[in-house]
Amino acid sequence: MSLFKFADIRRGKxxxxxxxxxxxxxxxxxFLLFLxxxxxxxxxxxxxxxxxxxxxxxxxxxxxxxxxxxxxxxxSLFVAICSTVIVVVLAFLFSYALTRTCMPFKGxxxxxxxxxxxxxxxxxxxxxxxWFGNQGVLKEVLLGKSIYGPxxxxxxxxxxxxxxxxxxxxxxxxxxxxxLYEAADVLKTSKLRAFFTxxxxxxRYGIISTAFVIFTQVFTDFGVPKVIGGNYNVLATDIYKEVxxxxxxxxxxxxxxxxxxxxMIAFFIDRYSRKKQISLxxxxxxxxxxxxxxxxxxxxxxxxxxxxxxxxxxxxxAQFGAIVKYWPYNLNFTLKNYDFQVAGLGWxxxxxxxxxxxxxxxxGTIIIFVGSYLIEKLRINEGYRNxxxxxxxxxxxxxxxxxxxAYIFFFNAKDNPxxxxxxxxxxxxxxxxxxxxxxxHLTAITALKQMDKEFESVSLSLKIPIYKxxxxxxxxxxxxxxxxxxxxxxxxxxxxxxxxxxxxxxxTTLASVSAIHLDEQGEVAKAAAMAMLIVYVSVAVRLTHTxxxxxxxxxxxxxxxxxxxxx
Amino acid sequence: MQNNNxxxxxxxxxxxxxxxxxxxxxxxxxxxxxxxxxLGPSGCGKTTLLRCIAGLETxxxxxxxxxxxNISNEPPSNRDFGIVFQSYALFPNLSVFSNISYGLxxxxxxxxxxxxxxxxxxxxxxxxxxxxxxxxxxxGGEQQRVALARALATSPGLLLLDEPLSALDAKVRVFLRKQxxxxxRKLGVTTIMVTHDQEEAQTMADRIxxxxxxxxxxxxxxxxxxxKANSPFIASFxxxxxxxxAIINSSNKVKCNQIEINCEIGNFKANDSVQLxxxxxxxxxxxxxxxxxxxxxxxxxxxxxxxxxxxxFEAINxxxxxxxxxxxSATARKIELDLNKEMNLYFSREDARIYST
Numbered sequence: 001m002s003l004f005k006f007a008d009i010r011r012g013k014x015x016x017x018x019x020x021x022x023x024x025x026x027x028x029x030x031f032l033l034f035l036x037x038x039x040x041x042x043x044x045x046x047x048x049x050x051x052x053x054x055x056x057x058x059x060x061x062x063x064x065x066x067x068x069x070x071x072x073x074x075x076s077l078f079v080a081i082c083s084t085v086i087v088v089v090l091a092f093l094f095s096y097a098l099t100r101t102c103m104p105f106k107g108x109x110x111x112x113x114x115x116x117x118x119x120x121x122x123x124x125x126x127x128x129x130x131w132f133g134n135q136g137v138l139k140e141v142l143l144g145k146s147i148y149g150p151x152x153x154x155x156x157x158x159x160x161x162x163x164x165x166x167x168x169x170x171x172x173x174x175x176x177x178x179x180l181y182e183a184a185d186v187l188k189t190s191k192l193r194a195f196f197t198x199x200x201x202x203x204r205y206g207i208i209s210t211a212f213v214i215f216t217q218v219f220t221d222f223g224v225p226k227v228i229g230g231n232y233n234v235l236a237t238d239i240y241k242e243v244x245x246x247x248x249x250x251x252x253x254x255x256x257x258x259x260x261x262x263x264m265i266a267f268f269i270d271r272y273s274r275k276k277q278i279s280l281x282x283x284x285x286x287x288x289x290x291x292x293x294x295x296x297x298x299x300x301x302x303x304x305x306x307x308x309x310x311x312x313x314x315x316x317x318a319q320f321g322a323i324v325k326y327w328p329y330n331l332n333f334t335l336k337n338y339d340f341q342v343a344g345l346g347w348x349x350x351x352x353x354x355x356x357x358x359x360x361x362x363x364g365t366i367i368i369f370v371g372s373y374l375i376e377k378l379r380i381n382e383g384y385r386n387x388x389x390x391x392x393x394x395x396x397x398x399x400x401x402x403x404x405x406a407y408i409f410f411f412n413a414k415d416n417p418x419x420x421x422x423x424x425x426x427x428x429x430x431x432x433x434x435x436x437x438x439x440x441h442l443t444a445i446t447a448l449k450q451m452d453k454e455f456e457s458v459s460l461s462l463k464i465p466i467y468k469x470x471x472x473x474x475x476x477x478x479x480x481x482x483x484x485x486x487x488x489x490x491x492x493x494x495x496x497x498x499x500x501x502x503x504x505x506x507x508t509t510l511a512s513v514s515a516i517h518l519d520e521q522g523e524v525a526k527a528a529a530m531a532m533l534i535v536y537v538s539v540a541v542r543l544t545h546t547x548x549x550x551x552x553x554x555x556x557x558x559x560x561x562x563x564x565x566x567x
Numbered sequence: 568m569q570n571n572n573x574x575x576x577x578x579x580x581x582x583x584x585x586x587x588x589x590x591x592x593x594x595x596x597x598x599x600x601x602x603x604x605x606l607g608p609s610g611c612g613k614t615t616l617l618r619c620i621a622g623l624e625t626x627x628x629x630x631x632x633x634x635x636x637n638i639s640n641e642p643p644s645n646r647d648f649g650i651v652f653q654s655y656a657l658f659p660n661l662s663v664f665s666n667i668s669y670g671l672x673x674x675x676x677x678x679x680x681x682x683x684x685x686x687x688x689x690x691x692x693x694x695x696x697x698x699x700x701x702x703x704x705x706x707g708g709e710q711q712r713v714a715l716a717r718a719l720a721t722s723p724g725l726l727l728l729d730e731p732l733s734a735l736d737a738k739v740r741v742f743l744r745k746q747x748x749x750x751x752r753k754l755g756v757t758t759i760m761v762t763h764d765q766e767e768a769q770t771m772a773d774r775i776x777x778x779x780x781x782x783x784x785x786x787x788x789x790x791x792x793x794x795k796a797n798s799p800f801i802a803s804f805x806x807x808x809x810x811x812x813a814i815i816n817s818s819n820k821v822k823c824n825q826i827e828i829n830c831e832i833g834n835f836k837a838n839d840s841v842q843l844x845x846x847x848x849x850x851x852x853x854x855x856x857x858x859x860x861x862x863x864x865x866x867x868x869x870x871x872x873x874x875x876x877x878x879x880f881e882a883i884n885x886x887x888x889x890x891x892x893x894x895x896s897a898t899a900r901k902i903e904l905d906l907n908k909e910m911n912l913y914f915s916r917e918d919a920r921i922y923s924t
Contacts, residue, residue, distance in 0.1 A: 016642075016644075017642065379623075452652075452654050452655075452656040454652040454654060454656035455656055455658065457621070457623050457643070457650065457652070457656070458650065458652070458656050458717070460622075460623070460642070460643035460644050461621065461643060461646075461648055461649055461650045461670075461718070461723075461727075462649075462669055462670030462717070462720075462721060463644050463670065463721070464669065464670060465644070472658075472661075473658045473660060473661065476660045477658075477659060477660050558660075558701070559659050559660050559661075559701035559702070559703060
């Protein structure tokens, strides 16, 4: 997109610098328009009455005096903390098995553990309904307690956040210096003491980071409590009820602020601990290679098998529910659940989702990569670059639901010249890109940091304009991370609920949102079918990605493989 | 010293990063075809100076004049130079051939001419058979030669080398020193190299600019700098130097504790506290006690360093530090350098230098 603008503008002296400056300012304006000002609109809405008059903190006072609403805050904290503790423990053991033991079938376990990433969070909730719901197979296991409520929310949240925790903890645990363990061994330290004095302290920032990421994800999640929360209210469902049910936008804004603050705090603690993590391993460290230990390996094999089985049973049950005629009375297979016309929705929402994901992946990748290039490689205007960097990190601290609501307030305003994007595909794409900006941005920055910082200087000395060098060197070298970013954006756009629940219109319904509405209407089988459609697409895209990585990249990345071939 | 052959002139150049003054009021003249070195410890501003000349940093004040044209405000792409970095900065996804031809393609050369030029450059740096390899398949020394060929491809008038050898093994470094130097002589390209390695500067440069804390504190040919170092800092930075506390006694004499030493005392006055400086290789062992400039003491340690032996000598009444003496191995075999043996040191008055404390 903006890449090609370079060519037109390059004429006078210093053209690269001027283009760079122009683009930095464009990014700042875009972030102001699509992130900062909407959030501002949200805050000001929370300080207004229904007629738009400023009333200070009155709404917040009302909120505090409403015990039912206050109860939701407690509920949100409760399920978030419980889920976090469970996920951190399970994911730590799982990643320990993957990185520190000689357990067999590691590749298989890694693959299975990542399955939840491919589905919307509600899929777990739907599967739980089949397992433990009123007509569930294992209903008795809950000893009379209902799955609709905190138990269901916690179980489903643990399921869908597990791979996120696993990724962070695996990275953190694989960064360890084997010399430390050898030193401990020489000093006759017991394995247990080594675990508590080396392993845990080495991974502590990873653990802290995981805890805050998972806490935020569960705390701000909308899909799971909507489907399986029953009468157990949490902040996310409250916002939805206030806004969609009661049209009380002011209270929706207030609850959004209540949701935003803990997410912000968690974000800053997470950033802080990640910075610490990096400095732990030096270039001189020797990477840890696990040794065989039959008993530990077997215990871990048992543990990982159990978790893998649960994951497979969850997604398996969702698939099973989607293709049986009438659960649990008629278990013959059918495809009629995939015919959404009956429910008045049709396949349109599915196509819309694919369209949204496609645009998000294409435009998102270009915008994010160019943006991170400007920040990382330009030597001009440090102030502007820092501003863009700050904006790029902000979306991670803003829950999708809050961002979505902020977009309504900002873009639905009659006097906003950008009002025309309201209720179109554009606003969904923009919202999704902004919502998932930070992680992609950090991936791109990491990739760019690995490139020699003098490439640009060399190009300038050889009179090659920066845009040519970007095209010929930076882009080809960064293709693998660029593919990763586009896949990440695509899959998240397919599965997201919270970001878009307020923003879709009659013409732009989405698969994940439809699944929720189908469930609302009691069409659980169709909801499962819709959720599974998302899984199919995600799997297909992932597979394509793997093939591209193997086949196409082999050509453009020949220099990577040649190292192995000839040396 | 404006001269008809002046190729590059830096006038009163300063550069600050915030409150930190990286370089201060630098004035240099570089002749056409000259090989100069900016030499100094890390953080002395030498790389900043180089980057200002390249236009990769913008100076705070002052100007850079290349071939009588003021280029101070030109972006790097409008200046005439090639540059080689410590990290090579070779494009990893391009072959050796494509890396070297990278700058030619933009200058609208014909394909056949490009091929001819690259082949010429490859043979110049002895890498002809590696043309189709990727940088990662080459050793560090080979990669640096590719970077050199890439920088020279467009026949720039000025070659800038930013610590080009620092990332290499000692052996390769010595080999490349000579190759770069020969190449530079052959092509006659004006060259500026930044280095913190005094040996590198001394073996390669026509002229050395020694830098410290953002300023040039001495310039001259390698031998001038070595023999006429104008400060104790340079004297000890370039080669090794023994410093012995002394007091000016009379004209042409200093007193180290009770011992009188003959030397040139320059502008110092009687009773000034000074340092007597003497290089390890200028000191000899003498058995008898009859000459002037003799220091008695004991051998404390002997290090065998191949062609010479380094002796650590204790002269209790003279200095708290051990005096270092380098003895050629051939000489060392004749005099027995036993531990704790009492000996006398001798040096001629021409080799001794005086610095203020």
